[in-house]
Amino acid sequence: xxxxxxxxxxxxxxxxxxxxxxxxxxxxxxxxxxxxxxxxxxxxxxxxxxxxxxxxxxxxxxxxxxxxxxxxxxxxxxxxxxxxxxxxxxxxxxxxxxxxxxxxxxxxxxxxxxxxxxxxxxxxxxxxxxxxxxxxxxxxxxxxxxxxxxxxxxxxxxxxxxxxxxxxxxxxxxxxxxxxxxxxxxxxxxxxxxxxxxxxxxxxxxxxxxxxxxxxxxxxxxxxxxxxxxxxxxxxxxxxxxxxxxxxxxxxxxxxxxxxxxxxxxxxxxxxxxxxxxxxxxxxxxxxxxxxxxxxxxxxxxxxxxxxxxxxxxxxxxxxxxxxxxxxxxxxxxxxxxxxxxxxxxxxxxx
Numbered sequence: 001x002x003x004x005x006x007x008x009x010x011x012x013x014x015x016x017x018x019x020x021x022x023x024x025x026x027x028x029x030x031x032x033x034x035x036x037x038x039x040x041x042x043x044x045x046x047x048x049x050x051x052x053x054x055x056x057x058x059x060x061x062x063x064x065x066x067x068x069x070x071x072x073x074x075x076x077x078x079x080x081x082x083x084x085x086x087x088x089x090x091x092x093x094x095x096x097x098x099x100x101x102x103x104x105x106x107x108x109x110x111x112x113x114x115x116x117x118x119x120x121x122x123x124x125x126x127x128x129x130x131x132x133x134x135x136x137x138x139x140x141x142x143x144x145x146x147x148x149x150x151x152x153x154x155x156x157x158x159x160x161x162x163x164x165x166x167x168x169x170x171x172x173x174x175x176x177x178x179x180x181x182x183x184x185x186x187x188x189x190x191x192x193x194x195x196x197x198x199x200x201x202x203x204x205x206x207x208x209x210x211x212x213x214x215x216x217x218x219x220x221x222x223x224x225x226x227x228x229x230x231x232x233x234x235x236x237x238x239x240x241x242x243x244x245x246x247x248x249x250x251x252x253x254x255x256x257x258x259x260x261x262x263x264x265x266x267x268x269x270x271x272x273x274x275x276x277x278x279x280x281x282x283x284x285x286x287x288x289x290x291x292x293x294x295x296x297x298x299x300x301x302x303x304x305x306x307x308x309x310x311x312x313x314x315x316x317x318x319x320x321x322x323x324x325x326x327x328x329x330x331x332x333x334x335x336x337x338x339x340x341x342x343x344x345x346x347x348x349x350x351x
Contacts, residue, residue: 034131034246037103039063039087040111041080042070044192045136049109049239051076056243061103071196071235091118097125107246111136114162119169123176123184130183132249133173134242137188139231139258139312141167149264149315152188152256160306170256177254185245185252187238190260190312193334194235195341202271204230204304205296211339211348214275219283223292226268226284228308233260234334237327244323257319261331264313273332274339 041050041062047070053060054076066084070077083103090096100108100122108130113119119135126133142150143157158167176182191200201210202220213220241259245252265273268284275282293301319325329337342348 033057033059034106035059035061035104036107036109036246037061037063037100037105038109038111039100039113040136041109042068043111044071044194044197044235045111045189045238045242047071047196048194048236049111049242050080052239052243054079058107061105063100071194087112087118091121094121097121101125101129106131107134108132109134109136109242113169114165116165116168116172119172123173123182127180127182132246132253133182133184134245135169135173135184135186137170137186137256138163138166139188139190139260139314140310141170141188142310142312142314144309145229145311145313148313150258150313151315152258152318159309163310174254174256181254183249183253185249185254186256187241187245187259188256188314189238190231190233190258190314191307192235192238193232193329193331193338195337197338198342198347199232199335199338200230200303200307202267202274203296203300204228204267204307205300206303207297207300208342208347211274211342212350214271214280214282215278215343215348215350217280217283219285220271221285221287221292221295222267222271223287223289223304223308225286226271227266228311229264229266229313230270230307230331231260231264231312231314232331232334233327234329234337237261237325237329237334240328241319241323241325244319244325248323251322255318255322257323257325258314258316259319259325260312260314260316261327261329261334262316263331265331267308270331270335274335277332277336 036053036058040046042064051074061081063083063085140163141158143159156167158164173184177184193199198206198208203210238259272282
């Protein structure tokens with residue numbers, strides 16, 4: 001019976017024979033196979049990161065609830081060991097950290113940590129037992145943009161439950177890195193985009209009907225003057241950043257990095273670019289916030305307010321300099337790939 005290592009090598013050959021694109025390696029790439037545990041390895045980021053890990057020759061264990069299939073079909077999944085765990089239940093029992101530690105990984109990638117208590121349990125259990133913990137944060141650790149593009153050094157002034165929780169986790173992890181030399185790296189993605197789900201649209205929410213309206217040449221109502229910003233990133237570019245943080249561990253430890261596209265978009269510019277891509281001239285109507293929100297559902301209005309009140313515009317210069325991060329997608333390119341998938345699946349309609 002073949003071992004996991006044999007399967008990893010076989011999948012690498014299969015990917016090559018099938019014409020799967022080769023991933024670009026860092027100039028200082030990891031030169032040896034490692035045991036990697038990825039928590040949340042079938043989600044938005046994990047669907048792209050897990051195959052990258054296998055392609056690079058690592059032995060991968062994917063920890064998830066086992067309730068959904070990855071967004072990306074890839075032969076590399078055949079070489080992945082799957083462990084179904086309910087994180088919430090395991091944490092309630094006080095066993096999650098030890099379950100992860102018992103896998104004897106050299107690297108643990110945590111894509112599903114949303115509570116400070118979750119981070120604390122994992123750190124306490126993994127201390128002295130791993131070479132690196134890579135934590136997925138969010139650009140929501142920042143509050144409203146002040147000086148743009150926002151750098152990682154900007155003082156944290158988060159608002160909203162999600163941003164406040166993630167900022168607390170970041171502060172804790174960086175403190176443990178500084179005080180105890182705990183080997184952690186934090187990556188802060190922007191608005192995730194990829195084939196398989198609806199991206200943040202030009203009105204700042206997730207309603208795919210906005211793209212249908214643009215395809216049909218209809219009018220798009222924008223809040224205020226449409227000058228608030230959103231900052232997307234393709235999930236595969238986030239996966240690339242995680243790989244580079246592993247490959248450049250020495251400069252990545254104890255650091256946090258923004259992982260977004262090369263440039264943010266204003267809502268107005270986003271609308272114009274998407275309309276242009278559909279062969280249409282953008283028809284926009286600008287309304288004061290209180291008037292604008294009356295024409296939308298409560299959920300859509302809340303999502304829009306969350307995005308425009310943050311108006312993210314983040315710098316990736318630190319990730320470029322230290323990690324060699326090179327996003328393959330602009331915001332529009334990433335969104336267009338997602339919208340193409342929505343069109344193919346009948347979610348976005350031309351008429």
